[in-house]
Amino acid sequence: MLTAGEQSHLTLGFIFSIYNIDVTIADRVRKTPKTPAPAEDFGIPGAPINHSHPFYFGFLATSGGVVALTVLRSLAAASQIFILIIIALFLAIGLNPAVEVIRARGISRTRAVTIIFIGVVLFVGFFVWLVIPPVVSQGSQLIRHAPTLLEDLKQNSTIATLNDNYGIIDTLTKKLASVTSDGTLLISAFGGVVGVGKTVLSGTFSALTVLILTLYFLSSLPQIISMGLRLTPASRRDRIARLTDGILSRIGTYIGSQITVAFITAFYILILTAALGLPSPFALAMVVFILDLLPLIGHSIGIVLITVVALTQSPLTALLTFLGYALYIQIENYIITPRIMRRSLSVPGLVTIISALIGATLLGLVGALLAVPLAASALLILDEVVLPRAENS
DSSP: OOOHHHHHHHHHHHHHHHHHHHHHHHHHHHHSOOOOOOOOOOOOOOOOOOTTSHHHHHHHHHHHHHHHHHHHHHHHHTHHHHHHHHHHHHHHHHHHHHHHHHHTTTOOHHHHHHHHHHHHHHHHHHHHHHHHHHHHHHHHHHHHHHHHHHHHHTTSHHHHHHHHHHOHHHHHHHHHHHHHTTTOHHHHHTTHHHHHHHHHHHHHHHHHHHHHHHHHHHHTHHHHHHHHHHTSOGGGHHHHHHHHHHHHHHHHHHHHHHHHHHHHHHHHHHHHHHHTTOSOHHHHHHHHHHHTTSTTHHHHHHHHHHHHHHHTTOHHHHHHHHHHHHHHHHHIIIIIHHHHHHHHHOOOHHHHHHHHHHHHHHHHHHHHHHHHHHHHHHHHHIIIIIHHHHHHO
16 A cells, blocks of 8 residues: 555656656657648749840830820819919918918917908908999990990091991991890800809809818918928928028018009009099909909900990090000009019019010919019029029039
């Protein structure tokens, strides 16, 4: 008989022997190599592609051309959206100095942007309320009196001779009678009822889009600038930030200068139309104020509009209005605008005119809007970067 101690020792020894056997078996299982699966035979690799082969070059060139054409067509399809974005960003940069002036009084940027945006909305609403009714009434009056005005033109001997030889007045009278006989002049001018609807919807959508984008750009302009500066090298970041501030300041100064010139023009038109007895002189001045903000084409539209309104009074009034407006355009183009631009932007008058012409030719209205501030920015970079390097080389 075994004692209790001997039995416990025997039991422990039996357990340890079983554990050692399991560990030995597990180690042998782990050390047993697995039989690799047979590799699939995919054949012998061929020779590498000859990059100098004409087919390879032609394939790459064709693929690059297809990609470039697709990108260009995509950009062209979205060109209208890009134009709205550029206009909104341009307006946001122009309104930013006004926001900074309000912020200097201890008001947060969010509240300052809200104040400026509410002011812009109120101005647009006031403009629509003040201008639209006179435009509609004067347009209707002009259409009603157009046949009488055309007949009055025949009283002039020169115009009567031209009408006898070429039938200009008679042709205009017949055409006007044909399009106004059923009251469809406005609808036919825009290509029918569908055309009028498309024009109104497109204009409304574009205006709302520009207003909303301007609000977003204006509220987040510092963050956008900071994000752009983070992409520049740290060693040059401070200088690039100073140049960026200078460029934005010049763009804002340009917009302020344009508003100043437009205000002078509107004040002159207010005096001219009131002196000649034209209806709604204040509304006409407001219209010219908006049109004068458009480079190159603004005055062309304005002089035609004011002259047409003056035709509702008499041909002599229209002639005097046209001459008075044309004289002011020359004074503004060659005296007022170059002086204001030269003082505020340090841009020579010749550069102002040439840059506006080139911008309008390349990108139309958007190019004309951006041409002068971009020229001022280019002169800033030329003075601060290019010329110092040339002097030190």
